[in-house]
Amino acid sequence: MDLLLTQDEEMLRHAARAFLSAECPTSLVREMEKDPKGYPDGLWRKTAELGWQGMALPGKYGGLDLPLVQLGLILEEVGRAIAPLPLHSTMVAALAIASDGSAAQREAVLPGVATGKKILTWAFAEHDPRLLPETVHTHAVSDGGDFVINGTKLFVDNFVAADLCLVACRTAPASDGGAGLSLFLVDTGSAGISEKPLITLAKDRQSEVEFRNVRVPGPSLVGGLNQGAPIVERMLDRATALLCAQMVGATRKDAEMAVEYSKYREAFGQPIGAFQSIQHACADMLVWTDAASLLTYEALWKMDQGLWAGVEVSQAKAFCNEKCQAVVRLSQTIHGGIGFMMEFDLHLWFRRVSAWAMRLGTTFEHRARISRALLDHPGRVVLGRPLPGSAHG
Amino acid sequence: MDFGFTPEQEALRREVRAFIAQHVTAEVVAEMEGHNEGLLGVTPGTSRGPAVKELFRKISERGWLGISYPREYGGQGRDRITQYIVEEEFARANVNISTAGSSAPMILAAGSEEQKRHYIPRLIRGEFSFAQGFTEPRGGADLASLQCRAVHDGEDYVINGQKMFTSGAHYCTHLYLMARTDPGAPKHKGISVFLMRLDIPGITVRPLWTMQNDPRAPTRTTYGQSRTNEVFFDDVRVPKTALLGEENKGWYIGSTGLNLDRVGAARYLISVLRDEEIINWIKENRFDGYSPADDPAIRDKIAELWIEAQVCRLMTMRSMSIVEHGGRFAYEGAAEKVWAPEHGARSTETIAQMLGPYAQLLNGSPRAIEKGIFAHNVMGAFQSQINHGSVQVMRDQIARRGLDMPRARKASR
Numbered sequence: 001m002d003l004l005l006t007q008d009e010e011m012l013r014h015a016a017r018a019f020l021s022a023e024c025p026t027s028l029v030r031e032m033e034k035d036p037k038g039y040p041d042g043l044w045r046k047t048a049e050l051g052w053q054g055m056a057l058p059g060k061y062g063g064l065d066l067p068l069v070q071l072g073l074i075l076e077e078v079g080r081a082i083a084p085l086p087l088h089s090t091m092v093a094a095l096a097i098a099s100d101g102s103a104a105q106r107e108a109v110l111p112g113v114a115t116g117k118k119i120l121t122w123a124f125a126e127h128d129p130r131l132l133p134e135t136v137h138t139h140a141v142s143d144g145g146d147f148v149i150n151g152t153k154l155f156v157d158n159f160v161a162a163d164l165c166l167v168a169c170r171t172a173p174a175s176d177g178g179a180g181l182s183l184f185l186v187d188t189g190s191a192g193i194s195e196k197p198l199i200t201l202a203k204d205r206q207s208e209v210e211f212r213n214v215r216v217p218g219p220s221l222v223g224g225l226n227q228g229a230p231i232v233e234r235m236l237d238r239a240t241a242l243l244c245a246q247m248v249g250a251t252r253k254d255a256e257m258a259v260e261y262s263k264y265r266e267a268f269g270q271p272i273g274a275f276q277s278i279q280h281a282c283a284d285m286l287v288w289t290d291a292a293s294l295l296t297y298e299a300l301w302k303m304d305q306g307l308w309a310g311v312e313v314s315q316a317k318a319f320c321n322e323k324c325q326a327v328v329r330l331s332q333t334i335h336g337g338i339g340f341m342m343e344f345d346l347h348l349w350f351r352r353v354s355a356w357a358m359r360l361g362t363t364f365e366h367r368a369r370i371s372r373a374l375l376d377h378p379g380r381v382v383l384g385r386p387l388p389g390s391a392h393g
Numbered sequence: 394m395d396f397g398f399t400p401e402q403e404a405l406r407r408e409v410r411a412f413i414a415q416h417v418t419a420e421v422v423a424e425m426e427g428h429n430e431g432l433l434g435v436t437p438g439t440s441r442g443p444a445v446k447e448l449f450r451k452i453s454e455r456g457w458l459g460i461s462y463p464r465e466y467g468g469q470g471r472d473r474i475t476q477y478i479v480e481e482e483f484a485r486a487n488v489n490i491s492t493a494g495s496s497a498p499m500i501l502a503a504g505s506e507e508q509k510r511h512y513i514p515r516l517i518r519g520e521f522s523f524a525q526g527f528t529e530p531r532g533g534a535d536l537a538s539l540q541c542r543a544v545h546d547g548e549d550y551v552i553n554g555q556k557m558f559t560s561g562a563h564y565c566t567h568l569y570l571m572a573r574t575d576p577g578a579p580k581h582k583g584i585s586v587f588l589m590r591l592d593i594p595g596i597t598v599r600p601l602w603t604m605q606n607d608p609r610a611p612t613r614t615t616y617g618q619s620r621t622n623e624v625f626f627d628d629v630r631v632p633k634t635a636l637l638g639e640e641n642k643g644w645y646i647g648s649t650g651l652n653l654d655r656v657g658a659a660r661y662l663i664s665v666l667r668d669e670e671i672i673n674w675i676k677e678n679r680f681d682g683y684s685p686a687d688d689p690a691i692r693d694k695i696a697e698l699w700i701e702a703q704v705c706r707l708m709t710m711r712s713m714s715i716v717e718h719g720g721r722f723a724y725e726g727a728a729e730k731v732w733a734p735e736h737g738a739r740s741t742e743t744i745a746q747m748l749g750p751y752a753q754l755l756n757g758s759p760r761a762i763e764k765g766i767f768a769h770n771v772m773g774a775f776q777s778q779i780n781h782g783s784v785q786v787m788r789d790q791i792a793r794r795g796l797d798m799p800r801a802r803k804a805s806r
Contacts, residue, residue, distance in 0.1 A: 001395060001396065001397065001398055001402075001474045001710055001713070001714065002394065002395045002474075002714045002717065002718075003394055003395075003396070003707065003710050003711040003714045004394070004711075004714050004715070004718060005394060006394070009394065069394055259796045259798065262798065263797075263798065263799060269802065270799075270801065270802045271799050273792075273798045273799050274798070274799040274800060274801040274802065275801065276788075276789065276801070278798075279788065279789065279792035279793075279796075279798050280785070280788040280789075280792070282791075282792055282796055282798060283728075283731070283787075283788040283789075283791035283792050283795070283796070284731075284788070286724070286728070286791055286795055286796060287728045287731055287732055287791065290708075290711075290725075290728060291704040291707070291708070291732065294704065294707035294708065294711065295700070295703060295704065295707065297394050297396070298396045298703075298707060301394060301395070301396040301397075302396070305397065315699070315700045315703050318696070318697070318700055319700050319704070364693060366696075367692075367693045367696035367697060367700075368689075368692065368693070368696070369696075370696035370699055370700065371692035371693065371695055371696040371699075374672055374695060374696065374699060375672070375675070375676060375686045375692060375695070378676070380669075380673045380676075381669060381672050381673060381676075382669060383665055383668070383669055383702055383703070383706055384481075384706055
């Protein structure tokens with residue numbers, strides 16, 4: 001038990017922060033809000049040279065075998081710089097392939113990810129946005145040696161930039177003793193795919209993706225047929241915890257801007273940061289951001305131990321959704337009118353943190369998952385110990 | 394970052410749990426009832442009954458007292474996390490094995506060799522116990538404005554003044570006193586810390602009863618029966634050797650010690666035990682056909698409390714990590730002291746809304762739930778936000794020490 005960063009972790013954080021502060025000014029962030037692809041090739045290549053895409057992948061496929069905690073530290077810095085990089089979606093799909101794909105799929109995909117040549121994403125959500133197996137209606141039907149996919153996915157990250165997309169499909173009715181889901185690795189250029197850009201608060205690249213008789217070869221199936229639900233659950237848990245890391249980074253930077261601003265902005269004859277009303281708000285912002293960080297890294301750490309971390313992930317995201325949003329809102333109010341001027345940078349962070357709070361599970365969904373774990377299994381709960389019946393959610 | 398315990402620590406936890414199951418007998422529990430004066434249960438220094446005394450002898454025999462203190466001062470020379478684990482298990486059984494308060498760590502940090510050899514082994518064994526004489530009638534939050542005076546007289550100091558909210562002064566053997574030694578200096582630079590027995594001439598201890606006072610308060614209630622004290626000093630004479638650290642450097646010693654006093658197993662559990670208790674209670678009980686565990690609004694709230702409790706745990710673990718690395722707190726102890734007590738109060742209030750009219754019923758009442766603990770706690774939970782540094786003062790500290798925010802100028806008129 002040691003919740004302070006190790007020297008290696010400090011160095012990793014420091015290096016990533018120094019790199020992004022040099023390479024990712026807010027002018028680039030603004031430019032990419034208007035860019036059809038949404039990310040700069042040059043910056044993406046440089047991050048690959050630093051090994052970010054490969055760090056958490058297996059050494060056998062060009063990775064570095066580092067823990068998710070360290071990838072979390074990188075994504076925290078990406079969030080801090082609100083760097084327009086398709087790193088989160090790429091890593092979410094790549095880690096699913098690394099843990100649940102066949103040897104051939106790993107060989108085909110992961111080395112390209114590690115070198116930055118392949119950009120990945122994943123597609124789960126549909127019209128009913130809850131991240132539950134029963135909300136998946138997009139279906140895949142076996143046809144000869146192939147599968148044929150039909151349906152519409154929503155809120156697909158970086159689809160316009162991605163080479164490959166992991167698509168959760170229904171291959172059996174949900175009632176047949178299982179969730180009936182399967183996961184397919186689909187080339188984003190496949191015939192029958194059409195993409196419509198969603199226009200978002202964060203001005204990031206999200207798509208509505210329609211699959212109309214999209215034919216994929218049999219070996220595109222990731223994991224067993226109808227065995228996709230647990231793979232998807234693990235994938236979504238990793239995605240959620242890594243998004244929390246990004247939120248923590250962005251939130252901390254946003255809070256720091258408020259503190260700095262309050263030190264030189266004078267009103268009523270003194271810096272506004274000398275007023276207790278501002279000081280106490282800033283103190284809360286620091287406490288909440290620290291708390292969000294502790295919850296997030298515990299979830300990532302638990303996954304690194306190979307343990308089910310569903311409750312920890314939901315704890316982190318439910319908390320981040322509320323408190324990171326509250327921090328960036330308080331930061332806006334401390335900045336006053338200047339804070340919502342287009343030319344002032346603060347809104348770049350506010351809009352992203354707000355949007356990330358809306359994705360990968362609402363506060364209510366995550367708390368419902370926690371209360372199921374707490375209340376619906378017999379046996380006493382004890383803080384700090386595994387919950388009764390918590391081998392799985 | 395490492396969020397896990399070592400296999401040795403896990404094994405020790407199991408060993409302690411097995412010990413508690415065997416040795417915290419019905420006889421011990423009966424002795425503890427109605428003997429409920431501190432943070433979470435009986436301590437080696439306050440135990441008076443034979444069964445509890447015998448229990449502490451056995452605990453000491455196992456080497457579970459003063460685990461993280463150096464061997465030469467009667468400790469076990471092990472790490473703070475291991476000590477935390479043992480403390481937590483015992484605190485859950487209402488047995489407080491920590492050397493409560495800031496006295497032992499600060500004597501270790503600032504004391505003379507003689508003081509360390511005299512006090513620390515006896516504190517660990519429970520022969521000595523310290524009450525903390527900090528707050529005065531005219532100020533708690535603004536601790537540095539204290540006025541209790543210590544004046545040189547030959548080889549002695551002579552102390553005059555008054556302290557308030559001196560919890561434990563009626564049963565502790567010693568007092569850890571902050572007094573002013575240089576009234577001419579700026580207020581933080583004229584304070585010294587003194588160590589003295591409580592039974593010396595000139596010290597008078599009078600009870601102060603709080604709204605929570607009730608001899609029937611169950612053992613696990615926050616602040617228990619809730620007696621505190623006021624202490625009067627009339628020409629109290631102590632030798633120069635009673636001084637801890639250097640004269641007029643007491644502010645640093647006092648405030649560093651308070652940081653340590655704000656973190657640890659008892660502080661953590663006092664804020665979160667109600668969460669565990671209510672969850673387990675509604676899992677095992679129903680009102681006819683109705684269980685709060687089936688109500689979606691209550692389920693949402695329970696999950697929210699649970700997340701907040703996890704934050705209490707993680708902040709405690711962060712503080713323990715800092716102590717293990719040498720104890721240089723910037724703001725983290727204050728952060729924990731804001732978050733955990735406010736959570737404890739929110740939890741208590743939420744539980745009241747889950748149980749409705751049953752949440753009023755005190756111990757001894759017909760139909761009281763869990764010996765009325767949730768009702769007793771309504772009067773106690775918020776106290777954690779006030780004592781040992783109020784949450785407002787803690788927020789000031791976070792802003793000042795964590796964020797380097799400026800001091801206010803005098804208000805312009």
